[in-house]
Amino acid sequence: MNEKIAVAEKEKKADQQLKEAKALLRQGKQNQAMDVLKKIDRSTRAGIEAGKLQEKIDKS
Numbered sequence: 001m002n003e004k005i006a007v008a009e010k011e012k013k014a015d016q017q018l019k020e021a022k023a024l025l026r027q028g029k030q031n032q033a034m035d036v037l038k039k040i041d042r043s044t045r046a047g048i049e050a051g052k053l054q055e056k057i058d059k060s
Contacts, residue, residue, distance in 0.1 A: 014046035021050065030057060 017040045024033035034057060040050040 010041060011044050011046065014040050014044035014050070018046040018050050018053075021053070025057075033057070 017036055021033045021036040021040075024030075024036065034054065037050045037054045037057075040047045042048065042051055
């Protein structure tokens with residue numbers, strides 16, 4: 001049971017970080033957004049999306 005709670009908390013934190021990064025991007029703060037994206041745990045759903053977003057930013 002505690003494992004499920006830990007996973008849920010990790011997913012929630014990653015989702016919050018992803019939302020923060022997207023908000024920073026909308027504000028034109030690309031460097032700050034990249035810093036946040038790099039901190040997101042890649043083993044989460046938000047982390048996978050963050051990785052894709054980071055690649056997209058790197059290409060532009």
